[in-house]
Amino acid sequence: GAVVSQHPSRVICKSGTSVKIECRSLDFQATTMFWYRQFPKQSLMLMATSNEGSKATYEQGVEKDKFLINHASLTLSTLTVTSAHPEDSSFYICSATQREGMRETQYFGPGTRLLVL
């Protein structure tokens, strides 16, 4: 159980285009999903918290108009990188929380490698 998928796993795009990444919890409902960015040889940087049916909460320094997040259902959140530029190239990972009473565990997707040319 607690499987999270991401699609696509890898994407190459031209500068100025937009890219959408999907995150799905396959066998559980996730009221909260998180989006992270990971630079080479570094830890995860939380970008935003996505709650079903409400606006995402962005971390300081993350442009909400650049990184659009939509949490359309309890099993799907999407991250759209708008007008992508080479500096947006990175590894993007989502996680979905499974709740056990008041406690939550994050389960991660396999990540999406974005390369902007």
Next chain:
Amino acid sequence: AQSVTQPDIHITVSEGASLELRCNYSYGATPYLFWYVQSPGQGLQLLLKYFSGDTLVQGIKGFEAEFKRSQSSFNLRKPSVHWSDAAEYFCAVGGLGSGGYQKVTFGTGTKLQVIP
């Protein structure tokens, strides 16, 4: 604010040897603690977690971790390392975020190399 420190950036062990990865946390209340493993180019896989109760937690792949409140530590251990354990390991502490959800803070990771 919660924080996690993994003092070892890189560790090399021989296959079959024991392993201990260190993790220290800072959190005002009883923390929720996690260990994740990440293989190159992959997402993170949950190894084990501590919420409450028994301070020695068993996880997958033969890993265990012990919560020591007095030392603010949650070290990960494995008695005999296999070559397939080579990966990056992240310790994480969870606490309530401003929106009422659980916000998890990750350490900087420890890269484990296993030599024959």
